[in-house]
Amino acid sequence: xxxxxxxxxxxxxxxxxxxxxxxxxxxxxxxxxxxxxxxxxxxxxxxxxxxxxxxxxxxxxxxxxxxxxxxxxxxxxxxxxxxxxxxxxxxxxxxxxxxxxxxxxxxxxxxxxxxxxxxxxxxxxxxxxxxxxxxxxxxxxxxxxxxxxxxxxxxxxxxxxxxxxxxxxxxxxxxxxxxxxxxxxxxxxxxxxxxxxxxxxxxxxxxxxxxxxxxxxxxxxxxxxxxxxxxxxxxxxxxxxxxxxxxxxxxxxxxxxxxxxxxxxxxxxxxxxxxxxxxxxxxxxxxxxxxxxxxxxxxxxxxxxxxxxxxxxxxxx
Ligand SMILES: Nc1nc2c([nH]c(=O)n2[C@@H]2O[C@H](COP(=O)(O)OP(=O)(O)OP(=O)(O)O)[C@@H](O)[C@H]2O)c(=O)[nH]1
Ligand SMILES: [Mg+2]
Numbered sequence: 001x002x003x004x005x006x007x008x009x010x011x012x013x014x015x016x017x018x019x020x021x022x023x024x025x026x027x028x029x030x031x032x033x034x035x036x037x038x039x040x041x042x043x044x045x046x047x048x049x050x051x052x053x054x055x056x057x058x059x060x061x062x063x064x065x066x067x068x069x070x071x072x073x074x075x076x077x078x079x080x081x082x083x084x085x086x087x088x089x090x091x092x093x094x095x096x097x098x099x100x101x102x103x104x105x106x107x108x109x110x111x112x113x114x115x116x117x118x119x120x121x122x123x124x125x126x127x128x129x130x131x132x133x134x135x136x137x138x139x140x141x142x143x144x145x146x147x148x149x150x151x152x153x154x155x156x157x158x159x160x161x162x163x164x165x166x167x168x169x170x171x172x173x174x175x176x177x178x179x180x181x182x183x184x185x186x187x188x189x190x191x192x193x194x195x196x197x198x199x200x201x202x203x204x205x206x207x208x209x210x211x212x213x214x215x216x217x218x219x220x221x222x223x224x225x226x227x228x229x230x231x232x233x234x235x236x237x238x239x240x241x242x243x244x245x246x247x248x249x250x251x252x253x254x255x256x257x258x259x260x261x262x263x264x265x266x267x268x269x270x271x272x273x274x275x276x277x278x279x280x281x282x283x284x285x286x287x288x289x290x291x292x293x294x295x296x297x298x299x300x301x302x303x304x305x306x307x308x309x310x311x312x313x314x315x316x317x
Pocket of ligand 1: 119
């Protein structure tokens with residue numbers, strides 16, 4: 001790491017209702033008056049976990065019990081580059097309070113954008129809003145009634161984010177099915193992600209779009225309204241960087257392992273996954289022969305969580 005880069009441990013305390021703790025920076029610090037997640041600079045000789053524990057004690061008076069990595073990326077502020085090493089904190093002792101006199105607030109992830117946060121924090125907010133599992137539907141086949149019944153079972157199993165993948169359907173048939181799927185996912189509070197375009201996404205009331213990285217080739221700014229998710233399929237680091245430049249909110253990186261549907265694709269394996277996604281300021285799901293049982297491994301290799309068809313769909317596909 002370059003000597004001038006400040007390595008920062010950042011902690012996102014998440015309470016049992018899913019709310020996150022934010023704090024307001026004192027007026028006399030850089031970014032004074034803005035909101036942030038508690039944390040601070042690593043001191044010589046400390047591991048980043050030690051920094052996190054020390055900072056959260058100093059700033060909030062809590063003692064950490066359970067943490068996991070959330071995101072890690074550089075950001076070039078005009079006066080100083082930082083490396084943000086962000087962790088989710090799911091268990092602690094002590095009642096968090098602003099020990100340095102700073103106001104603190106518990107906030108639902110979806111409401112974080114109501115606050116004036118430090119400008120590097122958008123990927124952190126996205127990572128907090130997105131769930132750990134991103135389910136993808138199998139090709140629906142001709143029997144849409146059976147498909148919708150399976151979908152209901154999937155939703156009962158607590159999936160919160162679902163992509164309707166139906167490459168074989170022409171646009172009108174895709175839209176008709178997406179409309180029916182949205183009738184199931186909407187009331188259940190599941191975010192439906194559709195392929196195709198933003199207008200279709202709006203018409204069916206979906207939460208966002210899933211595009212291949214190639215669709216962003218010409219773009220270096222975002223083509224999709226900011227209130228819709230834009231999740232991008234990637235296969236290597238170059239595509240992840242392209243997705244980031246194109247304004248994606250999140251990405252899916254595959255294949256981690258080889259799968260029956262793509263037997264010829266060379267798997268990344270976990271070290272390859274970690275290397276490809278390193279320092280890309282986006283939540284990135286691991287896809288390809290992985291499932292909920294791999295979640296902890298995925299987190300420790302820099303993933304937002306796991307994505308898949310087979311691992312989630314209630315009947316064998
Ligand atoms: N703690 C924290 N820092 C962040 C966030 N986002 C972000 O860009 N940063 C950057 O990381 C730096 C962290 O420095 P800090 O001022 O909190 O460091 P510290 O607690 O050690 O402060 P100190 O200088 O008073 O000892 C900030 O100045 C800012 O540039 C965030 O959400 N939380
Ligand atoms: Mg601090």
